[in-house]
Amino acid sequence: MTDETSQDLRAVEWTGDGLSLIDQTALPARLDRIAVREVDQLVDAIVRLVVRGAPAIGAAGAYGVAIALLQGEREGWTRDQLLAAIARIREARPTAVNLAVCVDRVAPFAGQGLAAVLAEADAVVREDLKANHDMGAYGADWLLKRTAPDRPLRILTHCNTGALATAGWGTALGVIRELHSRGLVELVHADETRPLLQGSRLTAWELDHDGIPHVVQADGAAAGTILRGEIDAAIVGADRIAANGDTANKVGTVGVALACAHAGIPFIVAAPTTTVDLATATGDAIHIEMRDEAEILNWSGVRTAPAGSRGHNPAFDVTPGTLVTALVTERGVLEVSAGELPGDRLR
Ligand code: MRU
Numbered sequence: 001m002t003d004e005t006s007q008d009l010r011a012v013e014w015t016g017d018g019l020s021l022i023d024q025t026a027l028p029a030r031l032d033r034i035a036v037r038e039v040d041q042l043v044d045a046i047v048r049l050v051v052r053g054a055p056a057i058g059a060a061g062a063y064g065v066a067i068a069l070l071q072g073e074r075e076g077w078t079r080d081q082l083l084a085a086i087a088r089i090r091e092a093r094p095t096a097v098n099l100a101v102c103v104d105r106v107a108p109f110a111g112q113g114l115a116a117v118l119a120e121a122d123a124v125v126r127e128d129l130k131a132n133h134d135m136g137a138y139g140a141d142w143l144l145k146r147t148a149p150d151r152p153l154r155i156l157t158h159c160n161t162g163a164l165a166t167a168g169w170g171t172a173l174g175v176i177r178e179l180h181s182r183g184l185v186e187l188v189h190a191d192e193t194r195p196l197l198q199g200s201r202l203t204a205w206e207l208d209h210d211g212i213p214h215v216v217q218a219d220g221a222a223a224g225t226i227l228r229g230e231i232d233a234a235i236v237g238a239d240r241i242a243a244n245g246d247t248a249n250k251v252g253t254v255g256v257a258l259a260c261a262h263a264g265i266p267f268i269v270a271a272p273t274t275t276v277d278l279a280t281a282t283g284d285a286i287h288i289e290m291r292d293e294a295e296i297l298n299w300s301g302v303r304t305a306p307a308g309s310r311g312h313n314p315a316f317d318v319t320p321g322t323l324v325t326a327l328v329t330e331r332g333v334l335e336v337s338a339g340e341l342p343g344d345r346l347r
Contacts, residue, residue, distance in 0.1 A: 009163040012051060012059040012125070014118065017070065019063050021051045024164055028205040039068050039085045046092040046099070049196060053165020054239045054275050055128045058098030062121035064089040065106040069114055082110065094287040095248055095316045096239040097277040128167035131272040131330035132174045139175035139270050139328040140182065143233055146266060146326075152186035153179060153232045156222060159193045159250035160202035161237035161270070171270040172235040173206060175328065180212045188214040189231060191222050193250060195295045195313065219252045223259035234260050238271035243343030245321020245336035246283025247271075251314050257323040266325040269336075273329045276342050283318035291315050 013020045019036040025048060026032045034050060036042050042064050045051050051060045068085040071077070077085070090103040102124050109116040147153070155176055159165075162173035170177065179185050188207055193199035200216045207214040217225065225231055234256050240248045247253075247269050260267035280286060293311025298304060305311070324336040334340040 008168065010168060011053075011056045011164045012063065012167070014063050014066070014121065019060065019067060021045055021060065022164065023050050024052055024202060025050055027164075027201055036067060038071050039064070039088060042067055043088055043092045046089075052198070053160060054096035054098040054237065055132075055166040055171070055272060056164065057093060057096055058102035058274060059121070059125050059128065059167055061089050061092075061099045062102040062106045062124040063118075065103060065110055066114060066117045066121060069110055069117055086110070093289055095289045096275070097280075098239075098272075098274045101274050125167040128272060128274070129169060131274075132166055132169040132171060134330040135171060135270050135272070135328050136169065136174035136178035138330075138333050139235065139268060139326075140178040140184075142326055142328065142333045143175070143179070143235075143266065143268065144184070147232060149184070149232065152184045154187050154189070154230060155179070155185060156189040156191070156226065156231045156234040156256065157203060158191040158199065158219075158222070158234070158236050158253050158256055160198040160206070162203060162206040164202050164206065165237065170206075171237040171272065172268070173203065173237075175235050175268070175270050176207075176212065177210065180210070185212060188212055189222070189225055190214050190216050191219045191252060191256070192216055193252065194219050198250065219255075222252070222256050226256070226259040226263050226265065229263070231260075231263075231265060233266040233268060235268045235270060238269050238275050239316055240280065240286050241269070241271060241276045241327065241342055242280040242282050242286060242321070243278045243341065244282050245324050245327060245334075245341050246286070247319045247321065247324055247327075248283065248286045248288065248316045249319065251317050254317045254319045254323075257319040260325070261323050267319075267323055268326045268328060269319075269324050270328040273331060273346060276329065276346055278343055278347060281343075283320065286316075286318055288317070289315040
């Protein structure tokens with residue numbers, strides 16, 4: 001990296017005639033960017049997690065409408081072909097609602113031309129960045145009020161929710177950054193996040209770059225670490241939050257929430273309102289992406305499970321709202337487990 005800090009990274013950037021994406025599959029070994037000019041390339045990048053994290057794929061989807069418009073002009077698409085291309089982007093991954101929300105927000109501008117589409121996509125990114133900073137302050141203030149610590153805090157997080165996963169700064173990692181800027185982080189426990197290691201490859205990379213003290217631990221270590229009293233609060237992001245507060249996030253999150261409930265420490269979800277899906281009543285209705293079993297059966301491209309074994313690879317799980325102590329959005333904090341439900345407070 002040059003002189004930019006990881007919090008200033010832009011995982012998703014419009015470059016005038018296409019998208020430039022940080023290739024998150026190459027981190028931390030290499031900070032490469034890939035250029036995207038075609039819808040197929042964008043769908044592939046979203047599916048392969050070149051770009052990932054709910055708000056970041058929302059931003060990529062927003063600019064994806066511009067990609068489709070430009071490709072359609074080059075190749076003489078009909079209106080139906082354009083709409084089908086936009087729909088393919090929208091459906092590239094099913095769980096994070098941000099992707100559909102952002103595509104649906106920008107697509108109606110396609111009829112007004114590229115400048116109108118780009119203006120709306122830029123607004124998506126601008127608003128996400130601001131939401132992240134607002135969440136950081138709300139989340140830090142709430143946690144300090146709740147725990148009244150006489151020392152810096154020990155925080156556990158799961159998956160990557162930082163600049164890489166958003167328009168910048170981060171959601172849960174934004175709260176952690178805010179606490180760190182106030183001198184209030186003793187140590188972050190970053191779950192490695194099997195099977196694709198978003199925690200050890202991406203979160204640890206962002207924390208390392210910003211000089212935030214941290215350790216990487218196996219996902220299986222999380223519950224024990226919490227129950228031994230080594231964690232003051234867990235802060236995670238979300239991919240879709242139902243009206244009753246049930247929260248889909250990276251697989252492994254619900255175990256963290258259960259352990260926090262047992263230990264009596266706060267389990268905090270930080271997510272922008274673009275991740276709240278009030279049309280979904282409960283977590284039961286959330287479509288959980290199932291990924292290729294090879295991600296589980298292999299390690300670094302080498303088969304580790306017996307040839308006869310099959311894999312089970314849900315990318316996300318659902319934490320019941322009753323386990324969510326606080327939901328931090330850019331509009332403030334809802335104490336969900338105490339009955340402040342998104343469906344009542346965020347309509
Ligand atoms: O499969 P991923 O890496 O896209 O999953 C990402 C997560 O689960 C994040 O916690 C969530 O999208 C929030 S990112 C701010």
